[in-house]
Amino acid sequence: MTTTHPAPAPIAAAIPHPLDPLTPDEIRAAARIIREARPLGDSGRFVTIELREPSKEALAAPSANGAIPREAFAILLDRDSNTTYEAVADLGAQTLRSWSERPGIQPYFLFEEFGDAVTITRNHPEWRAAAERRGADPDNVHLESQPAGLYDNPDEEGKRILRVIAYRQPKKDDAPWAQPIEGLVCLVDVQRREVVRLVDEENAPIPKGSGNYDLDAVGPVRSDLKPLDIVQPEGVSFTMNGYELAWQRWRMRVGFTPREGLVLYQIAYQDPAQGQEAAPRSVCYRASLGELVVPYGSTGPGQYWRNFFDSGEAGIGRFANSLELGCDCLGSITYLDAVWTNDQGEPVTVGNAICIHEEDFGVLWKHNDIFQDGNGSAVRRSRRFVISYFATVGNYDYGFYWYFYQDGSIEVEIKLTGVVLTQGVPDGAQPQTATLIDQNLSAPNHQHLFCFRLDLDVDGPVNTVHEIHSEPLPAGPENPHGNAFCSVATPLTSEQGAIRDADPACARYWKVINPARTNAAGLPTGYALIPGETVAMMAAPDSSPGRRAGFARHQLWVTPNAEGERYPAGDYPNLHPGGDGLPRWTQADRPLENQDVVLWYTVGVNHIVRPEEWPVSPVHRTGFALKPWAFFDRNPALDVAPPSHCH
Ligand code: NI
Numbered sequence: 308m309t310t311t312h313p314a315p316a317p318i319a320a321a322i323p324h325p326l327d328p329l330t331p332d333e334i335r336a337a338a339r340i341i342r343e344a345r346p347l348g349d350s351g352r353f354v355t356i357e358l359r360e361p362s363k364e365a366l367a368a369p370s371a372n373g374a375i376p377r378e379a380f381a382i383l384l385d386r387d388s389n390t391t392y393e394a395v396a397d398l399g400a401q402t403l404r405s406w407s408e409r410p411g412i413q414p415y416f417l418f419e420e421f422g423d424a425v426t427i428t429r430n431h432p433e434w435r436a437a438a439e440r441r442g443a444d445p446d447n448v449h450l451e452s453q454p455a456g457l458y459d460n461p462d463e464e465g466k467r468i469l470r471v472i473a474y475r476q477p478k479k480d481d482a483p484w485a486q487p488i489e490g491l492v493c494l495v496d497v498q499r500r501e502v503v504r505l506v507d508e509e510n511a512p513i514p515k516g517s518g519n520y521d522l523d524a525v526g527p528v529r530s531d532l533k534p535l536d537i538v539q540p541e542g543v544s545f546t547m548n549g550y551e552l553a554w555q556r557w558r559m560r561v562g563f564t565p566r567e568g569l570v571l572y573q574i575a576y577q578d579p580a581q582g583q584e585a586a587p588r589s590v591c592y593r594a595s596l597g598e599l600v601v602p603y604g605s606t607g608p609g610q611y612w613r614n615f616f617d618s619g620e621a622g623i624g625r626f627a628n629s630l631e632l633g634c635d636c637l638g639s640i641t642y643l644d645a646v647w648t649n650d651q652g653e654p655v656t657v658g659n660a661i662c663i664h665e666e667d668f669g670v671l672w673k674h675n676d677i678f679q680d681g682n683g684s685a686v687r688r689s690r691r692f693v694i695s696y697f698a699t700v701g702n703y704d705y706g707f708y709w710y711f712y713q714d715g716s717i718e719v720e721i722k723l724t725g726v727v728l729t730q731g732v733p734d735g736a737q738p739q740t741a742t743l744i745d746q747n748l749s750a751p752n753h754q755h756l757f758c759f760r761l762d763l764d765v766d767g768p769v770n771t772v773h774e775i776h777s778e779p780l781p782a783g784p785e786n787p788h789g790n791a792f793c794s795v796a797t798p799l800t801s802e803q804g805a806i807r808d809a810d811p812a813c814a815r816y817w818k819v820i821n822p823a824r825t826n827a828a829g830l831p832t833g834y835a836l837i838p839g840e841t842v843a844m845m846a847a848p849d850s851s852p853g854r855r856a857g858f859a860r861h862q863l864w865v866t867p868n869a870e871g872e873r874y875p876a877g878d879y880p881n882l883h884p885g886g887d888g889l890p891r892w893t894q895a896d897r898p899l900e901n902q903d904v905v906l907w908y909t910v911g912v913n914h915i916v917r918p919e920e921w922p923v924s925p926v927h928r929t930g931f932a933l934k935p936w937a938f939f940d941r942n943p944a945l946d947v948a949p950p951s952h953c954h
Pocket of ligand 1: 723727753755914
């Protein structure tokens with residue numbers, strides 16, 4: 308943990324809270340327990356070692372903390388036999404609790420496998436000849452291993468494959484994405500460590516332009532900005548106790564997993580209306596990114612198979628950045644490290660991965676009554692609390708930001724930046740499914756579909772979800788002037804009927820209510836999920852990405868909270884034919900009223916690339932909001948103090 312400027316003095320938790328991520332020592336211990344109980348051959352690797360979270364029920368039990376064993380969940384891969392195992396190690400008892408083989412599934416790729424595929428490709432004589440024939444030096448070509456997707460090519464069946472694509476790199480430190488060698492794809496079986504097939508369909512020349520954006524490439528930089536400092540001379544307004552955070556009336560715990568990245572637990576609000584001694588009111592038990600899929604919409608041998616599950620095929624948390632003060636984050640920043648496990652079962656610590664700070668956010672509320680002095684005019688400034696991290700998966704960079712506001716709102720913002728994937732274009736051609744961004748260079752159409760898993764517990768776990776939309780009243784005695792419209796709430800009573808799409812034209816949103824709790828006006832307490840940018844998945848339902856990312860065909864799914872249902876495309880979407888996860892679970896059509904509900908909401912970005920997004924994209928912001936809806940009696944931010952320096 309690193310801090311700069313006056314920052315809270317974090318109190319190191321003496322014993323880990325049951326939801327704290329595994330420490331590096333705990334990861335080492337888990338690897339040792341597993342190795343001793345089940346000797347791994349030379350080809351045994353660890354895909355992951357992470358906290359096995361206690362169940363919600365276990366955690367809710369009185370005096371839970373001391374009684375809950377710390378357990379590590381591990382996935383192992385025997386590379387030679389392509390066999391996957393799951394293990395649970397009890398870190399207190401130092402014993403292996405369970406060990407099971409998982410036939411027929413493929414865990415996400417090891418870093419070693421990404422590297423092997425590159426080496427095997429570079430040493431492959433036919434690939435070298437093809438690169439040379441196209442005018443590229445095979446030893447100075449950037450190679451990128453990409454998850455292969457799953458297609459019905461007979462020679463790919465049952466194999467653990469990566470597709471390796473190539474970019475000419477005139478100089479070693481050139482940005483690698485500007486000169487794709489289009490139509491040259493090497494399929495590598497990383498289990499047998501051999502080339503399955505070389506695709507060599509020369510359908511475009513190698514572009515000659517540069518994708519560099521370093522200072523040498525851009526020339527003189529602007530020099531007309533005056534300094535802008537953010538200082539908190541008296542320190543920050545939040546406190547940390549281990550992974551527990553408190554800011555204003557918000558309470559929460561931070562976690563991190565290699566598969567999901569940032570996880571927030573036990574988000575709650577200390578409501579003064581309930582009295583100072585009352586426990587914080589629960590809003591959300593667990594919130595995380597369940598999956599991120601990026602399906603591309605271009606054709607051709609180097610393109611059609613691109614649909615990346617950055618969580619389930621890659622483990623997005625493993626790509627967390629180490630953040631730099633003054634660059635990634637500005638002001639009085641507190642950082643937390645993130646820890647994941649390398650292929651050998653050793654902990655990898657990403658220093659300063661999670662950025663925690665507060666920032667000014669403009670006007671919180673305001674009214675300017677020109678006829679009245681005292682009670683009529685007032686303004687309050689908004690301060691928000693931010694927990695964020697950045698992950699770089701290949702060419703793309705994703706920032707994930709959780710904002711907490713003084714009015715009880717929560718926002719999730721995703722910042723998309725980095726470099727777009729590229730596609731070579733023949734001379735003079737106008738691509739139908741891509742944007743021309745340079746000579747012989749285009750950027751294919753694609754989508755980024757982020758599915759968030761939100762276990763909301765509004766004033767407790769027993770909740771009901773309503774869908775709300777607005778509609779005009781029919782013309783007639785109830786609506787004589789044609790202006791009347793109403794808001795209609797429909798309960799989502801079971802899983803099949805809770806597979807829903809966003810519809811901004813009727814202001815559709817969803818609200819999680821606690822039917823047993825009401826506010827002062829008698830309305831059930833609730834939190835509303837307000838959609839932001841959304842889009843339908845363009846890939847056909849029976850296409851490979853359409854089947855594998857079935858969750859992304861709709862923006863909202865609701866399920867009853869169930870152990871083992873954490874990933875919307877299933878536990879092992881890598882090289883999976885599809886149908887797992889939400890589409891499978893919800894076939895049971897389980898009842899949803901007065902249940903511990905989980906919302907699965909997909910943020911959709913339809914990315915038709917703008918030329919201005921080359922050679923590196925300005926940040927695109929997207930996300931959604933969770934807003935209190937009768938959770939309070941009135942504006943809960945009335946008591947925010949007026950600004951002290953108005954002049
Ligand atoms: Ni994009």
